[in-house]
Amino acid sequence: MSSQELYEPYILGIFCNWCSYAGADGAGTSRMQRPANLRIVRVMCGGRIDPQFVLNAFMNGADGVMISHCHPGDCHYIEGNLKTVRKIPLLKRYIAQFGINPKRLKYIFVSASEGVVLTEIAREYSQELKEIGPNPITGGN
Amino acid sequence: MVKPKNGIKITGREPPKIGVYICWCGINIGGVVDVPKLCDYSRSLPNVVLASEYKFMCSDIGQGMIMEDIRAGKVNRVVVASCSPRMHEETFRRACEEGGLNKYLFEQANIREHCTWVTMNDIPGATRIAKDHIRMAVAKAGQLKPLEVTTVKVEPATLVVGAGIAGINAALDLANSGYKVYLVEKSPTVGGHMAQLDKTFPTMDCSSCITTPKMSEVARNPNIELMTYSEVVALDGYVGNFKARIEKYPHYIDQEACTGCGHCVDICPIECANEFELGMKPRKAIYISFPQAVPGEYTIDMNHCIRCGICKEACPTDAVHYNDISEYVDIKIGTIIIATGFDPYDAKRLEQYGFGRHKNVINALQMERLLSSYGPTEGKVKRPSDLKEPESIVWVQCVGSRDFTGRGKKYCSRVCCMYATKQARSYKEKHPNTQILIFYIDLRAFGKGYEEFYYDAAKNYGIKFIRGRVSEILEAENDNLIIRAEETMLQRPLELEVDMVVLSIGLEPREDIDDIARIFNVTATKTEDGFLMEAHPKLRPVDTLTDGVFVAGNVVGPKDIPDTVAQAKAAASSAATLMSRGEVEIIPYYAMVIDHKCAGCKSCIGLCPFNAITFNEIESIAEINDILCKGCGTCVAACPSKAIIQNHFDDVQILPMIEAAIPKKSQKEEVKVE
């Protein structure tokens, strides 16, 4: 096997409690299988997601960061998630300046009933990260 | 700061002594990852003083282990690695509290839903994720702070939304227990869909006979404030202390002055389709929905009224007022029950059945009205094209149900098999020499007395059941209908000409379900089928994820009348349980401004969705009202000076978690070798 195949991307998910974390729970309850790459931090609302969380994750060697919250208009806190919607494009440009491929930051909306969607995206994203390669900051590995 | 029980003093400032408890969850976790090895691993983590395992940590024994260790002074922080915190966080928090630990010094690592259940066949992978999640939880646990729980008084009043059979039952139960109930109904009358039905299966009770007494009871009960032709337009507050704004649409009639003489209806020149009769009978622009409507108030339908003035002139008591406007009423309630019901499936979406194109294809709700003694044909079923009493009728099952094409609904609507059998039986009873066929895929007769009802329909009434989903319906020259299907039992194509077709339409979420969900802040909680999601499908079937908001009836999913009433009563009881305590705990995840760090930039103020942040002009700093704050943390993430902190989800808790999420280089390499 080549080293490329051995590489298992470390993906850090930051999920809101009401939609995406619940959606991930739903994926589990329905036993939808995905590659063992995603670990999830729970925050109450997408609005809580501080760009610093993402930067710290990359600094600590995450190969990918997946941010997920309710669909626009479905926020448990009315519109907390909309604040994050605005942050992401800037954040992508920002990390690009540090030589981090913006594709390493995955931004999705997953509702409490969308375990299937999450599973599908997690599968594709794992594959995508395998193609992109390991985090360049921590020198991979 | 915190007063633990049993004389143990834990202030939260002591150096952390973390206990890690790993649950096997039978084989759900233990069958995939090596739990004893995870315990060994946990012991190697910073601040962890002990790690234990048990088959079911949520059991009495499992909880006892935690309590014992706390009481013995062994641990002052607790991490349980098990299922999702959305499942058992409360359980373990209560265990901590009982053991004498502040319940917010607990953290749960989700190694079931997010780990062993999604990577069942990848043991090294699952082990990797489990270790990471435990490490993350330990990292957070080390930084947890004890929090004080605030309690608030509960307003002993309930808002019941929707006055169908679910809303009516919930309202009556609560009112009879002594609580104030506001019963809000969008249409001008209570009764909902049940008032439209002819009979009910399997007992063949007359639907009106059992509904109308309940309808008048809600109008008379002194504890119920009935608001028909009204809608909830805004909701504010939190469990125990909701504030709702109700818009009462104008009837354009002064109900005090109106004597109900009905003269206005007789002379109104405008005729339009009567919604209650599903368009099969006209009504005037000034109308009462149906004779037994409650309240029996006249209403002018301004979408059709041309303001000709005839009724105004004719009214002997001058009760007609064209220029009335909506009234708004603000109410305070402690709990809410959403019972807004369903919409019948629109069969036009399955074009092959020709509903709306072929004159004699009707839907089952229309059939109910045709069968009803106070329906458009006074109980004589006549086909629309020529008002002939049909000699042959076909019921087409699963119209819009069990459909995975996106044009219908995936679920079984649960009532159609039985209502079709019931309607067929009703018709056959009066017309024994007619041919009655029910085309089905699977005949589902699962309720009490249902199978017997089905047996009886075939045995004693001669209703024929044909196994095959109808493929298409053509209209013949004489407005008869040609049914095409396969008689799958005989494996033969079938082409039959019949007088009338009834489409057994399914039940689907109301068109305005999204608005309902949004207003009651249960937006995040819709299941894939489009109905509202219960907090737990088995154990919390009438709760929502928004505390104090309950659901009942078809708003959660299709169900028959007995199930709907059972849910209504359950929701009433849940609301009463909450209100009878008199007060509720508020989750203390609110945010706080650190005065000396705040630069007074006001960035946070516009961000707060709950207007919980105000600006203190004197001190030139932002201030957060901890009761209004719902703890979303948006301001925390946005504050440029990092002057806002949030209980339980602060940077000092989340950042170590993120740092811990990715193992250090050496640990990672170890993984690679596996």
Place this chain on the structure above:
Amino acid sequence: MEIIKTNKITKISDDLSNLLRDAGYLELSACIQCGTCSGGCPSGRRTAYRTRSLMKKVQLGLKEEVLSDKELWFCSTCYTCYERCPRGVPVTDVIIYLRNLAVQEGYMQAPHLALCKMFYDTGHGVPINDNFSQLRKHHKLSDLPPTTHQFPKAAKEIQTLLKSTEFDKLTGVGDYEKKEDKKGG
């Protein structure tokens, strides 16, 4: 009259349904035999062909029975069943895929073989002839259409492709003509 006959099913296998699953037709496994397909099938109205039964036979893995039956070729691919199937089974596509499998097993109708030969030889399933060249001229069109008929190089391209995909070998045309006996349906 024969009294004793049996068409007992003695073996159920996943082989055939797995082939379809691999090709992406997972929905087939969710067929509930409602009969919507056969109920609206214009072919089934005049023959013994039952789309619904075909789906069940595939589920149960009655491979030989499915692939050898000439009824598999009774479908006129009108897509009525495909559009109406409540389980979202792409019925017509499934039938077409089954036909591929039948051809691989050597089951093909004689006229279809002739069609393949014309396709290989001319690039057209329905090629021109003198009479129709005259008709083209009558309608003020070139006697040969500007297709492979007019451009021998293009006709050669088609043959290259048919060799490349081994269609020639599969259907016994070109170099493989008459070298293999095909079973009729």
Place this chain on the structure above:
Amino acid sequence: MASNGLKFALFLGCVIPNRYPFIERATKAVFGKFKIELIEMEGASCCPAPGVFRGFDIDTWLVVGARNITIAEELGVDIALMCNGCYGSLLEVNHTLKHDKEKKKMVNEHLAKIGREFKGTAKIRHVIDIMYHDIGPEKIRNRTKYGRKVPLNLNLAVHYGCHLVKPRDIRPWDNQVENPTFFDELVEISGCKSLNYKDKFMCCGAGGGVRGAFKELSLDYTREKLENITAAQADAIITGCPFCHLQFDLGQVEVNNIFKDKISAPFSIPVLYFTQLIGLAMGMKAEELGMIRSPDLKGVPPFTPVKPILTKIGESA
């Protein structure tokens, strides 16, 4: 030719150029009137047919279909075609290859052997789609309004054909499947009435290799359709596909022959391709629409005479 900016590569297929060339003639003539440029696709082949060749080997069908599409891609234009079968094939091939990377890779490996590459830059359009969406009913109405002194005023049985509307997913008809109306709308612009008849949207019976292998079965479909069309008292059948056209035209003769005992009277309903009808409505001559038979040729279409229609509308035959 002056153009209004609309330019297409004209894909002929097999049945049109080699059996029903008047469809080619009429379509070119009518499109010329709307100043739509049609470029020949030199060296095109069979689409290949979606019922037969796709049924034999899906990969071959994709490869040869893709080759046809590359001809238009090289010309830098979209494809216009006149046949429901070609439409079904090329639309599906194009869609599959645009969305399935693996299939595209497979196809291009084969195409490389003849120096071609599928890129996915062309769209596949049926002439009915172009008429309806690009030219639009309004514009056609303007051309037909003054085209003739006397409106055509015929009772017509429109036959949609299957692959024109199904499967619905990648077709431009806004989910019209069970009871579509767009073709009737187009036809009624000619000043005629489009009739409702039983099983209007049923298959003609020709497709899927059924005509090739089981002619009697395929003609039994046609018999049923002809009976329903006769019951509705249609003056003519309007088609949008040469294979359906063949099935009604030649098939009528065959039905009269093999179902002699089953039918009450022999059928003789003229069959017109829809561009011929639009052309007539615009005042074009029967000759330029390919509706005049050659006196010398035997065994060529139309097998069912269209003369009754020309007589009825007062065109010299």
